[in-house]
Amino acid sequence: MLNLSVRRRQGDFLLDVDLAAGSGVTALYGRSGSGKTSVINMVAGLSRPDSGRIEVDGKVLFASDSGIDLAPERRRLGYVFQEHRLFPHLSVRGNLVFGRNRLPAGLRAVDFDQVVAVLGIGSLLDRHPANLSGGEKQRVAIGRALLASPRILLMDEPLAALDSARKAELLPFIATLAREFAIPILYVSHAMDEVLRLADTLVLMNDGRVAAAGPLEQLMADPALRPLTGRYEAGAVVTAIVANHDAAYGVSRLSFDGGTLLVGKADLPVGAKVRVRIHARDIAIAIEPPERVSIRNVLPVVVTAVTPADPFLVDVVLSCGGTTLWGQITALAQAQLGLVPGMRVHALIKALTIARGDVTGRGPD
Amino acid sequence: MFTMTPLEIEALSLSLLVSGWAVAGSLPLGLACAWLLARRDFPGKALVDGVIHLPLVLPPVVVGYALLVLLGRRGVVGAWLFDWFGITIAFTWKGAAIASAVIAFPLMVRAIRLSLESVDRGLEQAARTLGCGPVRTFFSVTLPLMLPGVLTGVILAFARSLSEFGATITFVSNIPGETRTLPIALYALTQSPGGDAAALRLCIISVGVAFTALLASDLLARRVQARLKA
Numbered sequence: 026m027l028n029l030s031v032r033r034r035q036g037d038f039l040l041d042v043d044l045a046a047g048s049g050v051t052a053l054y055g056r057s058g059s060g061k062t063s064v065i066n067m068v069a070g071l072s073r074p075d076s077g078r079i080e081v082d083g084k085v086l087f088a089s090d091s092g093i094d095l096a097p098e099r100r101r102l103g104y105v106f107q108e109h110r111l112f113p114h115l116s117v118r119g120n121l122v123f124g125r126n127r128l129p130a131g132l133r134a135v136d137f138d139q140v141v142a143v144l145g146i147g148s149l150l151d152r153h154p155a156n157l158s159g160g161e162k163q164r165v166a167i168g169r170a171l172l173a174s175p176r177i178l179l180m181d182e183p184l185a186a187l188d189s190a191r192k193a194e195l196l197p198f199i200a201t202l203a204r205e206f207a208i209p210i211l212y213v214s215h216a217m218d219e220v221l222r223l224a225d226t227l228v229l230m231n232d233g234r235v236a237a238a239g240p241l242e243q244l245m246a247d248p249a250l251r252p253l254t255g256r257y258e259a260g261a262v263v264t265a266i267v268a269n270h271d272a273a274y275g276v277s278r279l280s281f282d283g284g285t286l287l288v289g290k291a292d293l294p295v296g297a298k299v300r301v302r303i304h305a306r307d308i309a310i311a312i313e314p315p316e317r318v319s320i321r322n323v324l325p326v327v328v329t330a331v332t333p334a335d336p337f338l339v340d341v342v343l344s345c346g347g348t349t350l351w352g353q354i355t356a357l358a359q360a361q362l363g364l365v366p367g368m369r370v371h372a373l374i375k376a377l378t379i380a381r382g383d384v385t386g387r388g389p390d
Numbered sequence: 391m392f393t394m395t396p397l398e399i400e401a402l403s404l405s406l407l408v409s410g411w412a413v414a415g416s417l418p419l420g421l422a423c424a425w426l427l428a429r430r431d432f433p434g435k436a437l438v439d440g441v442i443h444l445p446l447v448l449p450p451v452v453v454g455y456a457l458l459v460l461l462g463r464r465g466v467v468g469a470w471l472f473d474w475f476g477i478t479i480a481f482t483w484k485g486a487a488i489a490s491a492v493i494a495f496p497l498m499v500r501a502i503r504l505s506l507e508s509v510d511r512g513l514e515q516a517a518r519t520l521g522c523g524p525v526r527t528f529f530s531v532t533l534p535l536m537l538p539g540v541l542t543g544v545i546l547a548f549a550r551s552l553s554e555f556g557a558t559i560t561f562v563s564n565i566p567g568e569t570r571t572l573p574i575a576l577y578a579l580t581q582s583p584g585g586d587a588a589a590l591r592l593c594i595i596s597v598g599v600a601f602t603a604l605l606a607s608d609l610l611a612r613r614v615q616a617r618l619k620a
Contacts, residue, residue: 069519097518104519110512114534114618123530124520173520 027051027177027211031067031077031087040064040074040233046177050203050210052220052241055230055253061213064230065179068211069104070097081176101132103170103178103208107185109162111154117165118150124173134174135206143205144168144198160191164198171206178202178210184219196222200386217255221262221300222385229253246349248305248332248340260304261351267297276321276376279384283346287321288379293386300385307378308352310341311371312362322374326350328366331359339364343372394595395588400567401575402595408483408571409551412490413544416498420543423495424502425528445557446496453492454560461485461561485562486569490551498547505539506532538614545607549600572596 027046032039040060044053053061066072068079070086073094079087081102086095103124111120121140125133141147144164154162163183170178183199184192200223203210214220220227220241227241229250236253237244244250245262265281270290277291279299286301293299314323326343334340339359343350350372354364364370394402426432427439445453461468462480471477479485509532517527533540555573562569564578576592579585 071515071519096523097515098521098523100519101521102519104516106512106516108512110510110516112513112517112531123517127521127526169520 026082027068027209028080029064029068029077031064031074031079033063033067033072033074033077035063038233042230042233042235044228044235044238046209046211046226046228048203048207048209049225050212050223051226051228052224053211053213053228053230054217054220054224055215055236057215059230060233061215061230062181065104065181065211065213068100068177069102069179070095070100071104084176098127101173101176103173103175105163105167105170105178105180105183107182109154109159109166111157111162111166111169113154115153116150117146117152117154117157120154120165120169121146121150121172123169128174132174133172135171135208137172139205140168140171143201158191159187160194163187163191163195167198167202171202171208175208178208180210180212182213182215184216185214192219199223218385221302242349245302246342246351248330248334248342248351251305251334251340259351259353260302260307261349263301263303263348263350265299265301267291267293267295267299269295277384281346281348283326283348284324286374286379287376288384289376291384293384297386301379302383303350303374303379304383305340305351305353307374308343308350309373310343310352310354310358310362310364311373312368314371315373318373319375320373321376322372324350324372324374326370326372328364328368328370330366331364343370345372392594395591397575398592398595401570401572401592402599404483404486404567404569405552405571405573405599408486408490409548409554411484411487412494412551413498413548415487416491416495416547417540417544420495420498420502420547421540423499424506427499428503428506442499443496445493450493450554450556450558451560454489454557457485457489457492457557457561461488481562481565481569483562483568486554486558486571487551489557489561490554491547493554493557494547494550497550498543501539501543501546502536505536505542508539509535535618538611538618541607541611541614545603545610549603552596552599552603572599 030043032041040063042064053064055061063072067074074087076089085093086100087093112123144167146164146168149157149161184195187195196219212223224241227244228238229236229244231253237250242262242264245254251259263281265279265286268278268280268285270277275290276287279286279288279301291299324345326345328341329344330342332340334353337356338353339356341352341354341364343352352372423442458480459465463469463472463478468479479488513531514527517531522530553573558569558571559574564570564574572592576589579589579592
């Protein structure tokens with residue numbers, strides 16, 4: 026568990042951050058320059074806050090009022106950098122055990138063979154970093170950080186330097202880390218697809234401050250946070266379970282708290298937990314359930330809020346069972362339908378608009 | 391077959407001894423100076439940098455004379471060394487090593503400093519987050535990565551020491567078996583009538599030694615480089 030409250034002035038930029046990160050993956054999301062990397066550098070001890078306090082599992086790493094400032098090597102945190110930063114003069118094995126060898130035997134909580142197996146780097150052990158691909162290097166870097174048995178794993182955009190194929194190759198590995206090794210992860214990113222895939226908790230950073238923090242689904246369903254969650258990526262995120270596949274029609278049914286969603290066939294086993302992104306612009310609203318319509322997803326919902334997004338668009342927040350959806354319609358449509366909070370309406374979502382990339386696996390648990 | 395006379399063997403082995411000690415003795419200080427110049431900012435840094443580089447631009451005779459004034463039996467430091475420890479430096483092979491070390495020092499520091507500046511600080515940060523303190527980080531990450539530069543510095547300094555003449559003859563003179571290194575023996579021969587043939591032989595030996603040192607350094611540098619890349 027990480028508790029942090031720091032302030033630091035860098036030229037004109039004022040960083041003033043309070044945040045807590047518990048088990049699972051906490052994503053620090055924001056555009057570049059919002060101060061994300063500065064925050065984890067302070068946690069790691071690579072840069073120093075002007076004032077504040079940083080604690081991990083009750084151990085004080087930094088406290089300006091009592092003059093505590095542990096050196097990076099005494100903080101016992103794992104850091105995976107944007108560029109792999111492997112030691113070129115050591116083999117993969119030498120890199121992996123670098124941190125582990127400096128740890129007293131009693132503190133070596135992470136098993137070497139398990140790390141090698143989970144990251145699939147068994148065949149690389151005797152090679153040198155120069156002979157590895159970008160994705161392999163980053164996997165070794167992750168293994169190296171893990172084997173130092175850190176209290177918390179810090180990851181600074183570990184996929185940003187990779188092409189999209191390597192990214193896709195690496196994402197599943199990272200997704201299994203928090204589960205397999207029970208180490209909390211603080212994950213810095215400005216790529217929403219990574220965040221959706223990995224994060225349990227979302228911390229939205231803006232201009233050196235935490236704009237919002239909480240469970241990812243909750244934050245993504247809040248239209249007020251749209252400027253931060255991304256203009257084109259705007260939309261709610263729904264947690265669901267794969268109910269069945271219909272091979273004949275190439276579709277899958279996902280059940281969630283509020284109903285069933287029909288989507289293009291997902292490459293995931295029945296029972297798998299998934300996260301579905303439903304873009305706000307892909308939701309239409311009907312007062313009466315339409316008959317004889319091609320749209321397969323017609324969900325009964327209640328309007329909980331109607332707020333203008335810009336002069337001609339309104340955001341409509343809809344509650345569907347225990348799930349919050351969010352649609353965007355024209356101000357004209359809203360006026361003509363007379364949409365107001367409390368109305369019972371129907372949300373229409375074309376199965377096709379939920380693309381494969383919008384459904385991401387979240388593992389069996 | 392080229393066989394060396396006892397005089398030539400004496401001069402050559404003395405040259406190797408003096409140069410070896412000059413390099414070995416100045417290497418730790420060279421590393422420290424390079425580290426200071428590359429990694430630290432302190433008041434008077436430009437001055438320190440200038441003083442280290444001074445022997446590169448001064449006539450070697452000036453350096454030799456300065457050493458004599460400092461370390462001679464009646465010199466500022468030399469008198470004190472003799473009175474307290476009974477150590478004499480001037481007119482001994484140790485003095486020759488010191489003269490060579492001072493002359494070659496800027497070359498060594500330059501090469502080491504360049505290699506240190508090319509080491510990615512990010513790797514050092516990574517080592518710190520993996521539990522290495524600053525000293526351990528230096529020896530397990532920084533030093534291995536700057537090894538090619540350190541080697542270059544050592545070879546350059548060694549080669550410069552082998553060819554040292556001006557400062558050496560001013561500081562420790564020409565004493566057979568003690569300070570008469572290859573260049574000094576060569577100079578003495580060129581000054582004596584009928585020494586031409588012997589001087590030519592010493593010339594050939596000098597060229598041979600210098601060439602061997604360069605080849606060896608090249609081979610070594612390639613090996614280290616290959617190990618870093620592999």
